[in-house]
Amino acid sequence: MKFAIETQGHSQVINITERVKECVENSQVQSGAVLVFVASSTAAITILEYESGIIKDLKEVLEKVIPENQEYHHHQKWGDKNGAAHLKAAIFKPDLLIPIENGKLRLGTWQQIVLIDFDEKPRQREVIVQVLS
Amino acid sequence: MKFAIETQGHSQVINITERVKECVENSQVQSGAVLVFVASSTAAITILEYESGIIKDLKEVLEKVIPENQEYHHHQKWGDKNGAAHLKAAIFKPDLLIPIENGKLRLGTWQQIVLIDFDEKPRQREVIVQVLS
């Protein structure tokens, strides 16, 4: 299963928990795990409480450590300006695996599945959801 | 399979390798992989040599980059003070997948499976262990 998402970049955080839940329920798998994977080298999948304050905190700490508007060697290759995006994506990684129990995602109360798009401009991202049993 | 762990927070590192090993042996799966997942947005699972020096080093580098005692936007939401914990957990992520070979965890010599609790107070954490074949 897969779905597409329109993103704005600049570490935009998008809650995809409901989309993944639907995929798991459609699969009718009772016990196993679900892989959530974004097919991009400048985006990532992780878990975050989907709350505006912590989203702002995340953007600030990432900007402190890996600022967007800085010269990166990568910019000399293609002329784009998304060196910071590649670095953040490599650290966060594009994959997340979540247990399935009794046919449902086994998440903690505050755990939401999020896609983070680190790129410098709007994109369409493809998310692959693969249920394993 | 699952188990609960009492934690102290402040990036406490807990070696859960033996617990995961037991789950793998009980499953009697000979070849596959095991997902270790903590159902919390302020804790994570990763691999670390379980040695007091490197644990201290890890706490120091995390404190340098994402200090606990700092004002985070997240603190305005619920009144708790664990913004740093959410950020660290989002970077480390709650999932780890390890190969199973000949019925055993396929780890390198110095690889231990650890739970890190980044929260600011003692908690009980639930670890889900899902064997995939």
Next chain:
Amino acid sequence: MKFAIETQGHSQVINITERVKECVENSQVQSGAVLVFVASSTAAITILEYESGIIKDLKEVLEKVIPENQEYHHHQKWGDKNGAAHLKAAIFKPDLLIPIENGKLRLGTWQQIVLIDFDEKPRQREVIVQVLS
């Protein structure tokens, strides 16, 4: 399946995409996922565009946050000097899970699977590739 790789350390980035592709094709699995795992506590697996500029950028940002030539508590344990390597490996983690679709790795255009060796000297690394269906 598994393969060995000779590495140089110091955050050397090695493109292992073709090796993983071969393993997936040999497995003849049409739909599922493949776990790529390095059996080491000072190396990691992630996704990166394999391009010399971004590789240089990655080394620079890692050196800024977790410098190699610094005193780490870990150095007092064994006398080796790879504290920074352990810390980087714990953050990046040794596992990566990629979807398999129609018998092939389901990667984005710029996504390459890389092994990063953070250690301070040449090593031989073992990469385990486990196909799940």
